[in-house]
Amino acid sequence: MTVLTSRLDTSGAEYARNRAALLAQVDALRAASAKAVGGGGETYVTRHRARGRLLARERVELLLDPDTAFLELSTLAGWGTGSATGAGIVTGIGVVSGTECVVIAHDPTVRGGTMNPWTLRKNLRALEIARVNRLPVVYLVESGGADLASQAELFIPFGRVFAELTALSAAGVPSVALVFGGATAGGAYVPAMCDHAVLVDQQAQVFLGGPPLVKMATGEDADAEQLGGAAMHARVSGLADQLAVDERDALRLGRAVVARWHWRKAGPEPRAAPRPPRYPAEEILGVVSADHRVPFDPREVLARLVDDSDLDEYKPLYGTSLVTGWATLHGYDVGVLANHRGVLFGEEAEKATEFILLANQSDTPLLFLANTTGYMVGTRYEQAGIIKDGAKMINAVANSTVPHLTVTMAASFGAGNYGMAGRALDPRFTFSWPGMRQAVMGATQLAGVLSLVARASAEARGRPFDEQADDGRRRAVEEQIDAESRAFAMSGRVYDDGVLDPRDTRDALGVALSATHSAPVTGRRGFGVFRM
Incomplete structure (x- = not known):
């Protein structure tokens, strides 16, 4: 059986805290x-x-x-x-x-x-x-x-x-x-x-x-x-x-x-009659973490999103911070890529690339559920080729020709935004949830990087570093980046196609999928699936 089993504790304090935050x-x-x-x-x-x-x-x-x-x-x-x-x-x-x-x-x-x-x-x-x-x-x-x-x-x-x-x-x-x-x-x-x-x-x-x-x-x-x-x-x-x-x-x-x-659609009809998820959409409110920095299991979202809560996972034991799999949504076949623990490692990038190629081979639209802090950094990961792995994933997203639909659930930082089909990669539709953040990096990290650069510059010139002024600059930068990266600010600049009440996501995606099928749904040809 590929039906998802929810482990969400709807009576717990964390669920209540998450629900209250998202309702606000x-x-x-x-x-x-x-x-x-x-x-x-x-x-x-x-x-x-x-x-x-x-x-x-x-x-x-x-x-x-x-x-x-x-x-x-x-x-x-x-x-x-x-x-x-x-x-x-x-x-x-x-x-x-x-x-x-x-x-x-x-x-x-x-x-x-x-x-x-x-x-x-x-x-x-x-x-x-x-x-x-x-x-x-x-x-x-x-x-x-x-x-x-x-x-x-x-x-x-x-x-x-x-x-x-x-x-x-x-x-x-x-x-x-x-x-x-x-x-x-x-x-x-x-x-x-x-x-x-x-x-x-x-x-x-x-x-x-x-x-x-x-x-x-x-x-x-x-x-x-x-x-x-x-x-x-x-x-x-x-x-x-x-x-x-x-x-x-x-x-x-x-x-x-x-x-x-007498308009006729050029894409295929839904493969099957839509079947509602086995869990209510209302419970999504308690799934999403109140703090966007705290990860959550996207399977709990998918159990309340896809038809019959049925997800046939692809490589479930490999690259586990990215969930990939096949499902139907309002009767339309979709391939799903959903971030689990935020960071994308080389394994996740390889897994995503291969999955995207398979979706193109079978003319299957792709649904990206984004919650990522980006690709992993550090000496070990740079030496292991994280840049190359991330580039393969972004390359696959950029050159895929099946419809892409993107929902930014929480964080979407750095090149992870591009790898998860952010706006610059031309998804057919892209939506946000109201608590999401999008930026080069988190506000605290960005302000900290600027502080470190300023400190190094002062040391290189042999000048004293003004700690009090630095604290003020850091707070100002954090406030600016936090305000600019929020869902309403991004949507205000038309960087998405709308901010959704998470409970409406399934139906919004159903309309969007139906719209994409007015055009032919055809994957990229000319290359086979290559293993990395």
């Missing part, structure tokens, strides 16, 4: 997410409703098929940056007329739907997900274009939005823009770059330059409706394919457009 983090996640859901705040939401308009998330809800899941992405984009949490845009994956689509919706209650650098980063990530997973796109447009105050950081990279949309079209992946309000300057090109465009009469106004800019540039006193109104674009310019009478009609027309695509 989940509460903080909910509070941060509520800011994103709140858009621009009560004043601007009320003003938007007074105009008879739907909110961005209401538009998304009416667009999607009833009683289907919506996996929202990058919810905390902009958190801690001085910009609005959520970055004034909603992105995610949902089912429209039976078709899984990437949905991108501007939030006009946040600075009129204008885009800042974090909006752009979130927008581009959604389009990248659409491209690499071969997912159709539905754009819900109401944007004032670039936030002019940040144009220096926005203008040059913003052209990538157009490149992504045209690349989708060239690859035969369809898109449709539903325009509910203003779409100015860069925002005007979105309906033009999409394959289909639906504009709402007496609401949508699409122009490169609005009346004030036209006045400044040409001296013309232009009427907004004649310049870029929906009726003009339907009857004169030809930009609009359909003229909707109101917002709900636009959503109806958009759903009809998607239905006519």
